[in-house]
Amino acid sequence: MSDAGYPEELLYHDQHDWARLEGDEHAVFGITWYAQDNLGEVVFFDPPEAGATIDKDASYAEVESVKAVSDVIAPLSGEIVEVNEALADTPERINEDPYGDGWLVRVRLTAPAETESLLAAEEYRKLLEKQ
């Protein structure tokens, strides 16, 4: 398992998802350290299809640990352009490196202005303190 942390360069959704902006129109999504730690050892990632449309605040995929299944919530709206195929064989990367090799999908954003509603690392940390 990785060490707890919330990189400054990411944007956070209060349902424990992160987005890394790539230019104005693309972003990579994943789940936060807190999410993977609470979920436990991830044993299955059920990804969406490339080309699928996803909506901010709605579920677009599932991650499963031994004991629990969780919806993954889209922090922003867009269209899936790439799925992290390596997770099919090594879903544990979501635990080991939630902000790196454990990324989930790459998305072309259809409403980039939505980023304004996401949290900065500091705000997300404060949210976790209240949990």
Add this chain to the structure above:
Amino acid sequence: MPELSNTLPRVTDEALRRTPLYERHAELGAKLVPFAGWEMPVQYEGVREEHSAVRTHAGVFDVSHMGEVEVEGPGALAYLQRVLSNDVAALELGGAQYSCLCNEDGGVLDDLYAYRLGGDRYLLVTNSANHASDLAWLGRWSRNFDVAVRDVAERYAMLAVQGPHARSIVSGALGIELPPRVRVATVRIGKRPALACGTGYTGEDGVELLIDPEIAPAIWAELLDAGVVPCGLGARDTLRLEACFPLHGNELTAERSPIEAGLGWCCKEATGFVGSEPIARARAEGTAERLAPFKIEGAGIPRQGNPVLSGDAEVGVVSSGSFSPSLEIGIGMAYLRSDLAEPGAEVEIDVRGKRRAAQVASKPLYASPTSRKEN
């Protein structure tokens, strides 16, 4: 992640009870969750590691939340014969016997082990969620018998030490001689009387220790020092599911008979126990559904409540489902239309809207190479 909230630490309910080992669990960094009114460790390092420790070495579970009921008196045998499904007359001094506690309709109120500690003294170990209702039920049926039924749950902490090396480590570390499988012995642990039981819930060899709560932290520490791995309820559930042991509340309920659940072997209707008539009928006539284990073929992890399909017909429901750490596939048990509850039958599990092919398997789903079948 809305459903994730199920696994998040909740605002601690003041009413949650703690075992004598609560501080030890917290020190070890266990994830503690509410379980049947108790705050229990679901995992320490991780379910997979803990599962593997029990399959290959030895793990210890704090199961002090389980309940104990002492039954004593000249009428103890006749009374237990009335309330328990198994033939209690066959239980020898120092023996252990698995039984169902059934209602008049033949539904399962609880499943439990009965240990015969003396000529007319028995100990029942109940599931924590059912302990209070079991006591009320047992009290009600005791009125016509010369017997005392006592709640002695406060008297015991319970540690289940399981795995191929569990016995040798326990007897070495604690300096005690352990009883054979499915037997119980009174021993001295930490200078206090204790019960050592050759039982478990993992499909591995091992012992369950019923000890004075005061010495539980010291015994726990000795076992960990001897290399036994602390294991949480998460691994306990994956281990029992691989072994196809039923869980009350999942496989066993007041609405289903032991016959449907595959527990006909522990029902001896000739003894005339409460519920024996409907159970005898279910045995003779067969049941519409039966419990069967299954394996998912390919991806997908079944979960409790998932519908089971055959073509377009709904033919059953998953009673327990999980990822199997030993087999590395999705496994489960399901109540299936009886004609499909046979090893080799092909069905589909509706896992959150996705159909996953599954094959009905035989028990156990995983057989320990070092252990005989038990329950």
